[in-house]
Amino acid sequence: xxxxxxxxxxxxxxxxxxxxxxxxxxxxxxxxxxxxxxxxxxxxxxxxxxxxxxxxxxxxxxxxxxxxxxxxxxxxxxxxxxxxxxxxxxxxxxxxxxxxxxxxxxxxxxxxxxxxxxxxxxxxxxxxxxxxxxxxxxxxxxxxxxxxxxxxxxxxxxxxxxxxxxxxxxxxxxxxxxxxxxxxxxxxxxxxxxxxxxxxxxxxxxxxxxxxxxxxxxxxxxxxxxxxxxxxxxxxxxxxxxxxxxxxxxxxxxxxxxxxxxxxxxxxxxxxxxxx
Amino acid sequence: xxxxxxxxxxxxxxxxxxxxxxxxxxxxxxxxxxxxxxxxxxxxxxxxxxxxxxxxxxxxxxxxxxxxxxxxxxxxxxxxxxxxxxxxxxxxxxxxxxxxxxxxxxxxxxxxxxxxxxxxxxxxxxxxxxxxxxxxxxxxxxxxxxxxxxxxxxxxxxxxxxxxxxxxxxxxxxxxxxxxxxxxxxxxxxxxxxxxxxxxxxxxxxxxxxxxxxxxxxxxxxxxxxxxxxxxxxxxxxxxxxxxxxxxxxxxxxxxxxxxxxxxxxxxxxxxxxxxxxxxxxxxxxxxxxxxxxxxxxxxxxxxxxxxxxxxxxxxxxxxxxxxxxxxxxxxxxxxxxxxxxxxxxxxxxxxxxxxxxxxxxxxxxxxxxxxxxxxxxxxxxxxxxxxxxxxxxxxxxxxxxxxxxxxxxxxxxxxxxxxxxxxxxxxxxxxxxxx
Numbered sequence: 001x002x003x004x005x006x007x008x009x010x011x012x013x014x015x016x017x018x019x020x021x022x023x024x025x026x027x028x029x030x031x032x033x034x035x036x037x038x039x040x041x042x043x044x045x046x047x048x049x050x051x052x053x054x055x056x057x058x059x060x061x062x063x064x065x066x067x068x069x070x071x072x073x074x075x076x077x078x079x080x081x082x083x084x085x086x087x088x089x090x091x092x093x094x095x096x097x098x099x100x101x102x103x104x105x106x107x108x109x110x111x112x113x114x115x116x117x118x119x120x121x122x123x124x125x126x127x128x129x130x131x132x133x134x135x136x137x138x139x140x141x142x143x144x145x146x147x148x149x150x151x152x153x154x155x156x157x158x159x160x161x162x163x164x165x166x167x168x169x170x171x172x173x174x175x176x177x178x179x180x181x182x183x184x185x186x187x188x189x190x191x192x193x194x195x196x197x198x199x200x201x202x203x204x205x206x207x208x209x210x211x212x213x214x215x216x217x218x219x220x221x222x223x224x225x226x227x228x229x230x231x232x233x234x235x236x237x238x239x240x241x242x243x244x245x246x247x248x249x250x251x252x253x254x255x256x257x258x259x260x261x262x263x264x265x266x267x268x269x270x271x272x273x274x275x276x
Numbered sequence: 277x278x279x280x281x282x283x284x285x286x287x288x289x290x291x292x293x294x295x296x297x298x299x300x301x302x303x304x305x306x307x308x309x310x311x312x313x314x315x316x317x318x319x320x321x322x323x324x325x326x327x328x329x330x331x332x333x334x335x336x337x338x339x340x341x342x343x344x345x346x347x348x349x350x351x352x353x354x355x356x357x358x359x360x361x362x363x364x365x366x367x368x369x370x371x372x373x374x375x376x377x378x379x380x381x382x383x384x385x386x387x388x389x390x391x392x393x394x395x396x397x398x399x400x401x402x403x404x405x406x407x408x409x410x411x412x413x414x415x416x417x418x419x420x421x422x423x424x425x426x427x428x429x430x431x432x433x434x435x436x437x438x439x440x441x442x443x444x445x446x447x448x449x450x451x452x453x454x455x456x457x458x459x460x461x462x463x464x465x466x467x468x469x470x471x472x473x474x475x476x477x478x479x480x481x482x483x484x485x486x487x488x489x490x491x492x493x494x495x496x497x498x499x500x501x502x503x504x505x506x507x508x509x510x511x512x513x514x515x516x517x518x519x520x521x522x523x524x525x526x527x528x529x530x531x532x533x534x535x536x537x538x539x540x541x542x543x544x545x546x547x548x549x550x551x552x553x554x555x556x557x558x559x560x561x562x563x564x565x566x567x568x569x570x571x572x573x574x575x576x577x578x579x580x581x582x583x584x585x586x587x588x589x590x591x592x593x594x595x596x597x598x599x600x601x602x603x604x605x606x607x608x609x610x611x612x613x614x615x616x617x618x619x620x621x622x623x624x625x626x627x628x629x630x631x632x633x634x635x636x637x638x639x640x641x642x643x644x645x646x647x648x649x650x651x652x653x654x655x656x657x658x659x660x661x662x663x664x665x666x667x668x669x670x671x672x673x674x675x676x677x678x679x680x681x682x683x684x685x686x687x688x689x690x691x692x693x694x695x696x697x698x699x700x701x702x703x704x705x706x707x708x709x710x711x712x
Contacts, residue, residue, distance in 0.1 A: 044525035046452075046529055046531070065314065124348070125348075125352075128348055128352060129352060132352060137354060137356050138356060216337070216341055216345075217345065217348070220356050220357065221333035224335070231337065231338050232335075233309055234338040234339075236309075236310065236338075236521075237311075237521070237540055238309075238310060238521070239521065239544070239550060
């Protein structure tokens with residue numbers, strides 16, 4: 001076998017392996033979508049059914065029983081709101097840390113990240129009582145604020161790494177031209193790190209969208225997100241797999257479609273700074 | 277500065293007034309995603325029409341989350357819910373703590389029609405704190421066709437020995453049919469609930485009269501050893517992950533010849549829309565070993581009013597409607613008598629239409645009537661409850677002990693080791709709580 005043939009074989013093997021891993025990763029989502037179109041009896045059938053007459057009954061039942069639009073709107077508002085608030089705080093903070101670091105910068109970042117190591121349930125009672133005291137139980141505002149705070153450490157860490165790759169000389173040049181700190185951030189740093197900021201924001205939106213603990217604990221009838229809607233379809237007594245799959249499909253769909261549209265920015269952001 | 281402060285105060289007062297106005301007559305009900313509960317949500321428009329000015333919002337939660345949410349809300353007086361769906365375990369404990377409003381209804385409600393076992397289980401010191409929406413006991417559900425083919429009979433009150441023989445006779449592993457399916461998933465409401473009834477019938481109990489745990493008794497050892505052998509020999513693979521829904525799926529697929537679980541399952545396994553063996557099922561009372569006491573459990577999903585609510589009167593009206601005889605008739609008129617919530621009222625079991633529609637009705641009523649939470653063990657105990665001990669510490673103890681039973685079933689540890697560990701865990705919790 002020649003070197004070229006070996007190269008080609010290696011390339012094909014890698015591509016095949018990538019496809020297998022990709023399909024394995026996608027399989028649970030595929031099965032969820034497939035189950036959404038089954039009846040409850042078909043959903044538990046052994047051996048599992050791959051071919052069957054699809055039914056839209058589960059989706060109709062969800063529309064009949066729940067207010068999907070309200071839950072979807074709550075998810076959109078809390079995810080985008082929480083991300084926007086976190087970005088407003090994180091961008092200037094990460095700028096300061098990246099361009100004017102002190103000997104404590106790394107420790108501060110590590111401390112911020114360490115707050116993610118605390119299990120959410122550990123602060124359940126204080127946060128619940130604060131929300132109760134301020135009348136914020138079952139409010140979107142509480143979720144926006146909490147989502148912003150719980151994602152802030154990760155956002156800070158990622159943005160700090162993006163900003164650190166921007167040459168400081170560019171900022172010095174803009175300062176020579178009379179730019180204020182605000183102008184430096186908005187007109188120099190942000191355009192240069194646009195891809196990175198977009199990717200970070202998207203990651204934050206996905207994390208907020210899928211956040212379950214606080215959205216289930218702090219909401220009831222008004223501010224419930226799609227995650228809370230999905231959780232409500234689990235039943236202690238009775239079959240629910242097909243209905244749960246249908247509601248999960250509906251909960252995943254908006255964020256997957258959104259992800260598809262921002263794919264370009266996301267890839268750009270992920271590869272930003274990869275080649276210096 | 278003062279004008280800003282005044283404006284802010286005015287806005288806050290205004291917002292509070294607006295909020296209060298919006299809240300007037302608006303009930304928020306926390307519930308689980310059970311078929312009967314979902315039906316109640318659909319029929320709520322009837323209540324709203326009959327009670328103009330009251331609107332009902334539903335918050336449907338997973339059972340574990342519901343318990344956590346309502347416990348948090350009620351203990352902090354959060355006021356998120358005006359009506360809570362709770363079980364027979366919580367009602368007397370929360371009632372005794374003053375967390376629930378006492379329930380008193382008019383003569384039309386006919387409180388004496390509620391099955392005595394249900395009424396007693398949801399009361400504390402004779403005061404009703406939650407109204408049963410639907411209730412259940414446990415019984416044997418079995419495949420009559422397989423039992424007939426095996427040349428065996430199922431008496432109405434079988435022993436555990438007979439159940440083991442029937443399981444052996446009906447097991448056909450080559451064709452994927454297992455003689456018996458029982459809960460194995462750890463949890464105080466999962467395997468611990470079922471195994472408590474089994475242990476009761478073997479003469480075991482959770483606590484001695486001085487509240488010291490009694491899990492190291494020979495009776496517990498016999499019961500758990502019997503259970504482990506039975507499931508390992510005739511049960512389906514993966515029993516350690518099986519609870520109600522998992523086994524329901526197996527039974528409906530025709531993979532289980534026998535199942536001992538909640539009577540509510542009877543309506544699912546006899547429903548041809550979801551069961552392949554709907555016309556082959558038959559029922560008998562839960563098996564016994566040395567005593568009938570506590571051999572079958574008693575549970576109710578009930579509606580209660582947290583003491584922190586500002587809508588207590590409207591909430592009482594709703595509960596009165598949802599747990600009334602008229603509501604049962606409403607469900608029957610919409611969905612048929614086979615779909616009514618059962619296990620709550622004597623009048624339901626006296627209705628010939630219901631008896632004609634539900635082939636399991638007689639067995640279910642017999643099971644419910646035979647369960648006595650205040651006398652559920654062979655020897656006297658200081659606690660009430662059939663498949664649980666109605667003390668706040670039981671949830672934690674039940675979870676820890678359930679995990680040990682699952683480990684024994686999986687073969688990770690012996691039954692003796694499991695019970696030693698369970699005894700130690702229970703002893704630790706009870707000491708911590710100051711029982712002795």
